[in-house]
Amino acid sequence: MPLTTLINLNNDAALAEPIASVLNPAAACNTSFLDFLCYALARDIPLYLSSHSSYYSHQTLSSIIEWNKSHSQYIPYGQTLFLRAIESPITQETYDKYKQTMKESFQSLINYLKSTYSLDCLLTIGNDDMFSGTTVCGIPRANLTLDYYNPDHQQINVVAVGFSLGDDLLLLHFLHRLEKANLQAGKIDTRKPFQKYIQHPIRSAYRNGCSIL
Numbered sequence: 001m002p003l004t005t006l007i008n009l010n011n012d013a014a015l016a017e018p019i020a021s022v023l024n025p026a027a028a029c030n031t032s033f034l035d036f037l038c039y040a041l042a043r044d045i046p047l048y049l050s051s052h053s054s055y056y057s058h059q060t061l062s063s064i065i066e067w068n069k070s071h072s073q074y075i076p077y078g079q080t081l082f083l084r085a086i087e088s089p090i091t092q093e094t095y096d097k098y099k100q101t102m103k104e105s106f107q108s109l110i111n112y113l114k115s116t117y118s119l120d121c122l123l124t125i126g127n128d129d130m131f132s133g134t135t136v137c138g139i140p141r142a143n144l145t146l147d148y149y150n151p152d153h154q155q156i157n158v159v160a161v162g163f164s165l166g167d168d169l170l171l172l173h174f175l176h177r178l179e180k181a182n183l184q185a186g187k188i189d190t191r192k193p194f195q196k197y198i199q200h201p202i203r204s205a206y207r208n209g210c211s212i213l
Contacts, residue, residue: 006123007117007119009113009117012116014112014116015109015112018105018108018109018112019109021105021108021109022102022105022106022109022131022133022134023130023131023133025098025101025102025105025133026098028097028101029094029097029098029101030094031089031090031094031098033132033133034084035084035088035089035090036090036095036098036099036136038081038084038085038088039085039088039090039094039095040095041061041081041082041085042061042085042086042088043092045060045061045064046059046060046061061082061085061086062086064082065079065082065083065086068082098136099136102133102134102136102137103136103137106134106137106139110163113163114163119163120163120167120170120174121160121161121162121163121167121170121171121174122160122161122163123158123159123160123161124158124159124161125156125157125158126156126157127155127156127157129143129157129159131159131161134161138165139161139162139163139164139165139167140161140162140165140166140167140168140171141159141160141161141162141171142159142160142168142171142172142175143157143158143159143160143175144157144158144159144160144175144178144179145157145158146158146178146179158175158178160174160175
């Protein structure tokens with residue numbers, strides 16, 4: 001893998017519109033990512049149960065909800081998402097439109113990043129996975145949790161998002177390189193925190209409020 005170069009994209013004003021389209025496809029589809037997922041849950045769980053649990057008495061989401069009501073000890077987190085799924089306000093047509101809109105919006109963003117910066121992948125830093133909605137595109141993505149960079153020992157989540165279906169190995173190699181650099185930085189004398197943390201670009205970006213690379 002060649003030398004890794006990180007580019008701060010936060011100051012590129014031209015990215016505002018394509019990123020907004022990726023983060024908020026609901027503006028064009030009149031539905032949310034959560035409702036999109038809940039619709040798929042209600043639609044697909046009967047097939048999943050019938051294919052993988054032939055001996056299981058519950059074959060629908062409704063029957064699972066009813067069983068949970070009388071066995072609350074097994075659902076400490078409740079079943080809000082199940083209920084939302086069964087009451088989903090969207091249709092298959094809306095679902096398909098949301099998925100297509102997200103794919104087109106993300107492809108537009110990818111095209112810009114490739115033509116302007118010759119990037120191979122997109123990287124976000126922080127505990128808010130802002131591009132989680134791109135999972136509907138089927139594009140590879142990988143997470144790496146780092147905890148050496150923050151003097152308060154708070155974890156920093158790094159998410160790498162690929163640009164094409166075959167980017168799995170690219171992302172894994174890239175995050176492995178970051179993880180290795182993280183461990184090496186951790187071996188530096190902790191009495192010199194500035195030296196310890198600033199040597200790695202991820203820490204530098206995090207300190208400067210950078211969230212997109």
